[in-house]
Amino acid sequence: MGNYSTFIKRLQDIMRNDAGINGDAQRIEQIAWILFLKVYDIKENDWELDEENYDSIIPEELRWRNWAANKSGKELTGSQLLDFVNTKLFPTLKTLPVTKDTPIKKSIVRTTFEDTNQYMKDGVLLRQVINIIDDIDLTDNEDIHAFGEIYETILKDLQSAGNAGEFYTPRAVTDFMVSKIDPKIGDKMADFACGTGGFIISWLNALHPQVKTANDSRLYDNSIYGIEKKQFPYVLCVTNLLLHGIDTPNIYHDNSLAKDVLDYTEEDKFDKILMNPPYGGSEKADIKSHFPDDIASSDTADLFMDVIMYRLKDNGKCAVVLPDGFLFGTDNVKTNIKKKLLSEFNLHTVIRLPGSVFAPYTSIATNLLFFDKTGPTSETWFYRLDMPEGYKHFSKTKPMKREHFNPCDEWWDNRVEIMDEKPHEDATQTYKAKKYTIQDFVDNGYNFDLCGYPVEEKVILSPEETIKQFIAKRDSLDKQMDEKLKEIMDLLGVE
Amino acid sequence: MAHVLASELRESVYIAAISGKLTTQNPDDLSAFELLESLKRKKEELVKSKSIYKKKPTDPLYTKDQLDELNIPDNWCFAQLSDVSLIQEGAGIRKWQYRDNGVQLLCVTNILDGQVDLNKKHLYISKEEYEEKYKHLTVNKGDIVSSCSGGSWGKTSFYNLDDIIMMNTSTLRLRFFGDLANNNYLYMITKSNWFKKQLQDQLSGMQPNFGYAHYSRIMLPLPPIEEQARIVARVDELMAKIDEYEKLENELVELKKNFPGDMKAAVLQAAMQGKLTEQLKSDSNITLQKCNYPDEDAIPFDIPESWMWCSLKNVANNIGGFAFKSTNFTEKGTRVIRISDFNELGLVNNKIVRYEYNDKLSNYLIQNQDILMCMTGGTVGKNYYVQDLKEDCLLNQRVACIRAKNVDSEYLNLVIKSPFVQQLIVNNKNSTNDNISMDLINNFPIPLPPIEEQQRIVEKLDKLLPLCDALCEGLYGR
Numbered sequence: 023m024g025n026y027s028t029f030i031k032r033l034q035d036i037m038r039n040d041a042g043i044n045g046d047a048q049r050i051e052q053i054a055w056i057l058f059l060k061v062y063d064i065k066e067n068d069w070e071l072d073e074e075n076y077d078s079i080i081p082e083e084l085r086w087r088n089w090a091a092n093k094s095g096k097e098l099t100g101s102q103l104l105d106f107v108n109t110k111l112f113p114t115l116k117t118l119p120v121t122k123d124t125p126i127k128k129s130i131v132r133t134t135f136e137d138t139n140q141y142m143k144d145g146v147l148l149r150q151v152i153n154i155i156d157d158i159d160l161t162d163n164e165d166i167h168a169f170g171e172i173y174e175t176i177l178k179d180l181q182s183a184g185n186a187g188e189f190y191t192p193r194a195v196t197d198f199m200v201s202k203i204d205p206k207i208g209d210k211m212a213d214f215a216c217g218t219g220g221f222i223i224s225w226l227n228a229l230h231p232q233v234k235t236a237n238d239s240r241l242y243d244n245s246i247y248g249i250e251k252k253q254f255p256y257v258l259c260v261t262n263l264l265l266h267g268i269d270t271p272n273i274y275h276d277n278s279l280a281k282d283v284l285d286y287t288e289e290d291k292f293d294k295i296l297m298n299p300p301y302g303g304s305e306k307a308d309i310k311s312h313f314p315d316d317i318a319s320s321d322t323a324d325l326f327m328d329v330i331m332y333r334l335k336d337n338g339k340c341a342v343v344l345p346d347g348f349l350f351g352t353d354n355v356k357t358n359i360k361k362k363l364l365s366e367f368n369l370h371t372v373i374r375l376p377g378s379v380f381a382p383y384t385s386i387a388t389n390l391l392f393f394d395k396t397g398p399t400s401e402t403w404f405y406r407l408d409m410p411e412g413y414k415h416f417s418k419t420k421p422m423k424r425e426h427f428n429p430c431d432e433w434w435d436n437r438v439e440i441m442d443e444k445p446h447e448d449a450t451q452t453y454k455a456k457k458y459t460i461q462d463f464v465d466n467g468y469n470f471d472l473c474g475y476p477v478e479e480k481v482i483l484s485p486e487e488t489i490k491q492f493i494a495k496r497d498s499l500d501k502q503m504d505e506k507l508k509e510i511m512d513l514l515g516v517e
Numbered sequence: 518m519a520h521v522l523a524s525e526l527r528e529s530v531y532i533a534a535i536s537g538k539l540t541t542q543n544p545d546d547l548s549a550f551e552l553l554e555s556l557k558r559k560k561e562e563l564v565k566s567k568s569i570y571k572k573k574p575t576d577p578l579y580t581k582d583q584l585d586e587l588n589i590p591d592n593w594c595f596a597q598l599s600d601v602s603l604i605q606e607g608a609g610i611r612k613w614q615y616r617d618n619g620v621q622l623l624c625v626t627n628i629l630d631g632q633v634d635l636n637k638k639h640l641y642i643s644k645e646e647y648e649e650k651y652k653h654l655t656v657n658k659g660d661i662v663s664s665c666s667g668g669s670w671g672k673t674s675f676y677n678l679d680d681i682i683m684m685n686t687s688t689l690r691l692r693f694f695g696d697l698a699n700n701n702y703l704y705m706i707t708k709s710n711w712f713k714k715q716l717q718d719q720l721s722g723m724q725p726n727f728g729y730a731h732y733s734r735i736m737l738p739l740p741p742i743e744e745q746a747r748i749v750a751r752v753d754e755l756m757a758k759i760d761e762y763e764k765l766e767n768e769l770v771e772l773k774k775n776f777p778g779d780m781k782a783a784v785l786q787a788a789m790q791g792k793l794t795e796q797l798k799s800d801s802n803i804t805l806q807k808c809n810y811p812d813e814d815a816i817p818f819d820i821p822e823s824w825m826w827c828s829l830k831n832v833a834n835n836i837g838g839f840a841f842k843s844t845n846f847t848e849k850g851t852r853v854i855r856i857s858d859f860n861e862l863g864l865v866n867n868k869i870v871r872y873e874y875n876d877k878l879s880n881y882l883i884q885n886q887d888i889l890m891c892m893t894g895g896t897v898g899k900n901y902y903v904q905d906l907k908e909d910c911l912l913n914q915r916v917a918c919i920r921a922k923n924v925d926s927e928y929l930n931l932v933i934k935s936p937f938v939q940q941l942i943v944n945n946k947n948s949t950n951d952n953i954s955m956d957l958i959n960n961f962p963i964p965l966p967p968i969e970e971q972q973r974i975v976e977k978l979d980k981l982l983p984l985c986d987a988l989c990e991g992l993y994g995r
Contacts, residue, residue: 382819482936488783492776499769506762
């Protein structure tokens with residue numbers, strides 16, 4: 023099968039010559055559906071062996087083994103292949119008969135193809151790509167697992183593929199967060215913005231060693247739940263899970279925010295929630311209407327926080343990635359969301375991450391919030407993870423690794439205050455790690471911007487992020503100033 | 518809500534305070550009129566016992582009509598400062614009186630707003646001389662001290678230290694006679710424009726140098742003593758809140774000040790990463806063959822596949838200027854461009870220097886579309902994209918000339934101005950005492966797109982950058 027770089031390079035070289043592929047994101051999207059069909063075909067082999075009367079949902083002549091697999095000399099190519107794919111394969115797969123009762127492992131074929139694009143315009147090149155993918159040896163579990171790793175690396179490339187980077191959370195981060203959330207056999211975990219499935223994979227990896235019995239295995243398979251709104255990452259996620267041995271990927275192609283939060287019942291709740299919601303999105307009235315007014319933010323990330331708060335089981339645990347904007351935003355709605363979080367949940371830890379963790383997709387500063395549903399918050403520990411020695415910033419060639427979290431791991435179980443070195447005598451004392459109480463938050467106007475990074479080299483954000491950050495800070499200051507003026511007017515006895 | 522500047526807010530609080538608008542008037546309070554009389558009587562006592570000097574009476578600064586405008590409550594009255602408060606100037610101590618130790622002198626520099634800091638200036642006279650001549654100028658605990666001349670006149674503070682000090686020139690102290698009225702109230706008034714304006718109005722063009730003659734004319738509203746305390750409490754409360762407000766306001770001003778620059782940097786950076794333009798298949802391939810690829814660690818960010826990293830020397834001819842001797846400059850001849858002769862906006866025509874041209878200098882002639890960059894001194898890194906040269910100009914030493922060869926010169930200009938190149942200059946100049954080398958310049962990492970995309974980037978930024986500049990205007994109102 024060769025290794026990752028030759029595999030990817032060969033595909034790149036071929037696809038570069040096709041007029042229909044513009045850029046990395048489209049290239050990966052194209053590879054995604056082809057890979058899905060190949061992987062699905064392999065899986066079907068297993069299912070055919072395990073189940074009597076297994077029927078593929080894919081019509082016989084459209085199955086990978088019958089049109090894509092190498093049968094030297096007889097396979098479709100050129101304009102015939104293009105024709106086949108565009109006028110037969112895609113239309114059929116997009117409209118496969120699927121009902122409520124169709125098992126997930128069959129319905130995913132349709133959901134995968136519903137909005138998928140076939141970009142390539144050159145049938146000969148398409149055949150070459152298909153051949154390379156067909157050559158991947160996935161006959162036994164080891165191969166599948168190995169390819170799963172390659173697949174993960176393909177996903178990582180999304181970080182540099184422009185906007186597609188938003189679907190990918192670095193595995194160092196997902197592994198760290200899963201390690202702190204105590205995965206157990208029997209738990210049900212959820213990611214309502216699962217993207218390419220990073221948290222789910224990290225969860226499964228962490229849970230797998232605990233599987234000892236057949237029952238454990240069943241619970242393991244059924245422990246995951248994901249929702250992804252966009253087609254492209256949905257395909258990637260489903261394929262990702264198939265490659266990781268989950269035959270019935272419990273992933274839904276849906277909008278997590280489009281359901282009334284007050285309608286959720288116990289069955290909709292989860293023991294563990296892990297998520298990196300999209301930031302900077304602006305939701306309209308129709309989505310906001312699913313939330314109580316006081317917490318109906320236009321900010322997508324805020325609404326996801328709301329959803330989490332309505333879907334976490336009692337004694338459940340949650341770990342979520344949120345941008346600085348959430349921490350220091352003090353507009354009314356954000357403040358209400360934070361108040362709800364602090365009064366109904368125990369926000370025990372906030373880890374601040376340096377700006378370049380998501381580079382090159384974005385240099386926005388992010389934070390990990392850990393909370394559980396065991397009662398209200400009395401105190402929260404803040405910890406700032408500093409850049410490791412020898413790194414000025416993370417990048418495509420020098421990404422963040424799991425071991426960069428080691429200082430935090432050591433601190434986690436043995437929490438102490440850590441003071442920063444003062445730049446000069448008169449400077450105010452700042453902290454790398456510190457405990458804050460509920461009263462501190464109230465006094466600080468629910469601004470969680472604590473244990474922050476000392477300002478050094480200016481981080482350049484994208485123009486959009488620069489504007490958003492300016493507006494958020496300006497609005498926050500305006501609001502604080504208005505409140506202060508109101509306090510002054512109250513003192514003056516003015517109505 | 519429109520935003521009120523903190524200082525305006527403070528002033529309005531002071532006016533409200535001294536016109537009785539912040540407090541309720543209590544008819545059971547002791548009479549302010551009697552308070553005024555008792556203060557006057559105390560003054561007479563002190564003069565008789567020679568504790569203070571008798572001074573020539575001065576006229577109140579304001580007329581009755583002017584005072585009526587303040588509209589104070591009926592049970593208040595007005596008082597002239599010299600009638601109710603000690604006003605004592607410091608002595609004109611001469612240089613030859615200074616000693617290395619002894620009794621410290623209170624100087625203008627020691628008086629900060631709200632605090633006396635004896636460490637800010639150390640001047641002493643001998644203990645003997647103090648005891649012989651200047652004991653009456655001792656600053657007592659609880660006195661209000663003021664700086665009364667020079668640029669920072671008008672600062673006041675209570676003196677609460679244990680050190681024995683005396684007043685030097687340009688300082689002055691105030692205190693209600695016999696402490697019969699509330700000195701906190703007096704102190705508060707000294708901070709207001711009501712008080713300061715009465716001094717300022719007596720300026721009439723001279724250097725600020727106020728003394729007894731001016732302070733004595735100041736009029737102040739005198740409430741009943743109980744109300745004075747109530748007023749002080751209210752003002753303290755409000756000032757604390759206004760201080761908090763001011764902090765926020767300053768943050769906001771800072772934020773708005775930085776925003777246009779941040780936007781420009783973000784736009785430039787995004788342009789350099791290929792994020793503002795489309796990479797078109799129709800663009801030509803980059804033909805640059807010899808390319809000193811900056812090494813891994815030096816690559817600041819990722820660029821699109823159709824682009825390439827190279828060093829500035831691959832796409833431009835870069836030279837330093839000729840080492841003209843300034844003594845050889847002439848009135849007539851070819852103009853020489855030194856560091857001081859240009860800035861980011863163009864040539865500076867204040868002090869033009871010239872030199873007699875000879876052919877050997879032909880290599881140092883500047884052309885349109887060159888980029889000049891300062892390599893030394895306080896303005897190191899400043900650069901100018903040359904346009905509209907009106908005459909021949911020669912390049913002086915420590916000015917670099919970057920002449921594009923395989924790249925669009927306007928695009929190159931944008932790259933030079935981008936945050937990542939500027940940061941390289943800043944980092945380098947900090948470690949080498951404001952100097953950058955030709956070597957550094959030659960090795961600037963340059964992200965190189967196809968020529969067509971270079972032009973698209975120039976077009977795009979020509980539209981975007983002026984918009985960012987325009988963010989400066991009108992930002993301070995809202």
